[in-house]
Amino acid sequence: MPREQIDLRCQVTHLSVLDEDGSFDEALAPEVSDDLLLHMHRSMLLARRFDERMLKLQRQGRIGTFAPVSGQEAAQVGAMAALTEKDWFVPSFREFAASIWRGLPLKQLLLYNAGYNEGGAVPDDAHDLPIAIPVATQIPHAVGLAYAAYYRDTGALAITFFGDGATSEGDFHEAINFAGVFAAPVIFLCQNNQWAISVPREHQTHSRTLAQKALAYSVPGIQADGNDVLAVLAATREAAERARNGDGPTMIECITYRLSVHTTADDPSKYRSDEEVEAWRRRDPIPRLQSHLKAQELLSDEEIDKLEQDIAAEIDDAWEQAQTEMHRLGSAEAMFEHHYAALPAYLRRQRDGLRRDRGQER
Amino acid sequence: MADSEAKGAPERTMAEALNLALTQEMEQDDSLVVLGEDVGVDGGVFRVTEGLLDKYGESRVMDTPLAEAAIVGVSVGMAAHGLKPVCEAQFSGFSYLAMHQLEAHAARLRWRSRGRFPVPMVVRMPYGGGVRALEHHSESKEAFFAHTPGLKVVIPSGPRNARALLLSAIRDPDPVIFMEPKRLYRAFREPVPDAPETIPIGESQSRRDGDDLTLVAYGAMLRPTLQAAEQLADADGVEAEVIDLLSISPLDDRRFSASARRTGRVVIVHEAQRSFGPGAEIIARLVEQSFWYLEAPVVRVTGYDVQVPYFAREADYLPDLERIVAGAREVLSHA
Ligand SMILES: Cc1ncc(C[n+]2csc(CCOP(=O)(O)OP(=O)(O)O)c2C)c(N)n1
Numbered sequence: 001m002p003r004e005q006i007d008l009r010c011q012v013t014h015l016s017v018l019d020e021d022g023s024f025d026e027a028l029a030p031e032v033s034d035d036l037l038l039h040m041h042r043s044m045l046l047a048r049r050f051d052e053r054m055l056k057l058q059r060q061g062r063i064g065t066f067a068p069v070s071g072q073e074a075a076q077v078g079a080m081a082a083l084t085e086k087d088w089f090v091p092s093f094r095e096f097a098a099s100i101w102r103g104l105p106l107k108q109l110l111l112y113n114a115g116y117n118e119g120g121a122v123p124d125d126a127h128d129l130p131i132a133i134p135v136a137t138q139i140p141h142a143v144g145l146a147y148a149a150y151y152r153d154t155g156a157l158a159i160t161f162f163g164d165g166a167t168s169e170g171d172f173h174e175a176i177n178f179a180g181v182f183a184a185p186v187i188f189l190c191q192n193n194q195w196a197i198s199v200p201r202e203h204q205t206h207s208r209t210l211a212q213k214a215l216a217y218s219v220p221g222i223q224a225d226g227n228d229v230l231a232v233l234a235a236t237r238e239a240a241e242r243a244r245n246g247d248g249p250t251m252i253e254c255i256t257y258r259l260s261v262h263t264t265a266d267d268p269s270k271y272r273s274d275e276e277v278e279a280w281r282r283r284d285p286i287p288r289l290q291s292h293l294k295a296q297e298l299l300s301d302e303e304i305d306k307l308e309q310d311i312a313a314e315i316d317d318a319w320e321q322a323q324t325e326m327h328r329l330g331s332a333e334a335m336f337e338h339h340y341a342a343l344p345a346y347l348r349r350q351r352d353g354l355r356r357d358r359g360q361e362r
Numbered sequence: 363m364a365d366s367e368a369k370g371a372p373e374r375t376m377a378e379a380l381n382l383a384l385t386q387e388m389e390q391d392d393s394l395v396v397l398g399e400d401v402g403v404d405g406g407v408f409r410v411t412e413g414l415l416d417k418y419g420e421s422r423v424m425d426t427p428l429a430e431a432a433i434v435g436v437s438v439g440m441a442a443h444g445l446k447p448v449c450e451a452q453f454s455g456f457s458y459l460a461m462h463q464l465e466a467h468a469a470r471l472r473w474r475s476r477g478r479f480p481v482p483m484v485v486r487m488p489y490g491g492g493v494r495a496l497e498h499h500s501e502s503k504e505a506f507f508a509h510t511p512g513l514k515v516v517i518p519s520g521p522r523n524a525r526a527l528l529l530s531a532i533r534d535p536d537p538v539i540f541m542e543p544k545r546l547y548r549a550f551r552e553p554v555p556d557a558p559e560t561i562p563i564g565e566s567q568s569r570r571d572g573d574d575l576t577l578v579a580y581g582a583m584l585r586p587t588l589q590a591a592e593q594l595a596d597a598d599g600v601e602a603e604v605i606d607l608l609s610i611s612p613l614d615d616r617r618f619s620a621s622a623r624r625t626g627r628v629v630i631v632h633e634a635q636r637s638f639g640p641g642a643e644i645i646a647r648l649v650e651q652s653f654w655y656l657e658a659p660v661v662r663v664t665g666y667d668v669q670v671p672y673f674a675r676e677a678d679y680l681p682d683l684e685r686i687v688a689g690a691r692e693v694l695s696h697a
């Protein structure tokens with residue numbers, strides 16, 4: 001009857017491939033084609049510029065409150081790049097870079113942020129869930145999708161994104177435990193961006209890492225440098241392989257930083273210092289990838305300039321399209337759509353009443 | 363709370379008035395603690411708890427982990443120990459993550475323990491539309507809570523009654539859901555005296571006299587309802603009594619019943635969805651208590667039975683002056 005140590009057979013590793021100056025560890029680097037690297041770079045840059053444009057539009061009152069992605073592009077694009085279109089993507093509310101990678105039209109994101117429900121429409125063939133705002137509540141859905149994919153033997157897995165704050169919610173714990181019990185092919189991708197609005201990571205949980213929370217459920221947890229797109233890609237590929245081999249879920253904690261406001265309704269100067277933000281700016285994932293690409297002679301300054309112009313034009317075009325669509329989408333009656341497969345009679349009466357009232361006014 | 367008493371009092375926004383209630387009560391009652399997401403360093407996303415952390419320290423003003431169930435559940439435990447937690451759901455749209463703690467425990471602990479463990483806590487939550495916000499930041503689901511025995515539900519309509527109601531809620535021996543119409547936080551100022559005031563929970567107020575029509579409203583709907591009453595007086599020569607409910611539960615049926623018996627015509631205004639909403643309960647009580655006095659079918663001017671649309675169409679969802687006036691004219695149209 002001695003008191004013995006139990007070997008939990010688990011630990012947390014931290015993975016980093018690309019340095020802040022763009023040099024990298026070849027031994028750890030994932031195999032990646034030049035095309036894929038350049039595609040990841042373009043998506044990250046597009047996400048950043050799109051974010052900046054949305055911030056301007058919001059400040060001009062053209063769109064509403066939104067949660068900027070700046071600083072987290074590598075965590076999102078690196079993860080999505082490890083997966084296929086058939087895999088399920090379950091976002092929270094800050095996953096604009098991941099959505100861009102998935103091919104969601106920018107116009108759609110603009111419509112959403114301009115307050116049109118139509119912006120939330122998911123293309124018929126996409127394996128994407130729409131934005132989920134209540135923190136952590138989307139995480140169980142990824143487990144359900146993953147389980148269904150396993151049950152139907154589609155070979156697909158599911159990935160869900162959430163923040164450091166989300167790991168405090170019951171839904172996170174319930175979902176990851178569930179996934180462990182059923183060996184569901186799911187990847188829990190936590191973007192630890194150091195803040196949940198004004199609450200710093202250290203105050204969010206007494207745990208040393210967030211990845212270790214998975215270990216409580218005997219689900220592998222790994223930490224990756226979330227501003228290092230290669231590290232995130234490598235970690236996600238490893239998790240995907242595990243899922244596809246029937247070995248169940250993985251949690252990946254990406255260490256990253258929210259460089260911008262929490263949402264456009266937030267004033268971060270109340271709770272964090274400029275020095276802290278500056279220190280993280282030096283670890284910005286985009287210049288880091290660019291130095292790497294330049295060192296590999298995959299990208300020149302001229303090409304970056306050209307890319308910037310293309311991206312600016314693409315965003316202009318999307319905003320044009322969004323505005324045209326908004327004029328087309330005026331009708332208030334649309335609020336009655338999509339609650340049920342068929343509109344019940346009492347709702348039809350309410351809709352007709354609204355139509356009558358509006359008709360009289362105009 | 364006669365208006366004359368407030369003459370010369372500092373003009374405050376509703377956010378400032380709520381802050382005043384919290385500050386004064388924390389000052390004189392050390393059992394009061396405040397907890398929630400971003401209520402400390404940030405002072406709350408609407409700045410209602412601004413300055414409390416500096417004044418009262420981390421043991422009384424707690425920036426919590428992001429966990430609504432724990433915020434409410436921990437508060438229940440604190441209350442059972444005799445503290446008076448004032449906890450916050452950052453938006454009412456996220457309070458559902460704590461629904462089991464509210465329904466299964468906050469509402470029942472006194473009852474289940476046969477009186478041994480009352481739960482004197484307040485759950486503050488911004489609710490309602492009109493601020494061009496994201497999904498889950500515009501809804502009015504007061505009926506969820508009002509449907510639960512053991513919970514009280516109150517909703518102020520301006521700075522002065524917000525302060526007084528919050529004080530009453532804190533001093534109440536039972537759990538109170540305190541819903542703050544978020545569009546009013548900074549919408550206007552009014553004199554709010556420094557000296558503490560309370561409003562009995564479960565009592566509505568008459569905000570305008572009239573014998574022709576009864577308009578019942580609360581929260582952010584009170585102002586357009588008062589405007590509608592003025593418009594009806596000017597344009598139609600109709601004088602409406604306007605009742606500000608203030609408490610959704612317990613519902614003060616005496617005042618609106620008395621008014622309905624005088625006017626025979628009633629319009630109820632709320633931004634919550636129509637079906638099974640507060641208006642439905644008000645009509646039920648009218649039918650039960652004042653049926654023979656009604657001269658026309660009661661009209662509800664409410665949100666439609668849909669999820670609040672994203673903000674581009676939110677104004678079409680929310681009742682406004684025009685819809686209220688139209689509803690009143692409908693009730694008046696019956697001979
Ligand atoms: C259940 C719930 N509670 C509160 C909120 C309000 N809120 C929105 S984002 C946020 C912080 C989220 O922090 P984190 O999970 O770290 O994600 P991040 O915003 O940093 O991406 C809070 C409290 C919410 N959306 N959902």
Ligand SMILES: [Mg+2]
Binds near residue numbers: 163
């Ligand atoms: Mg965060």
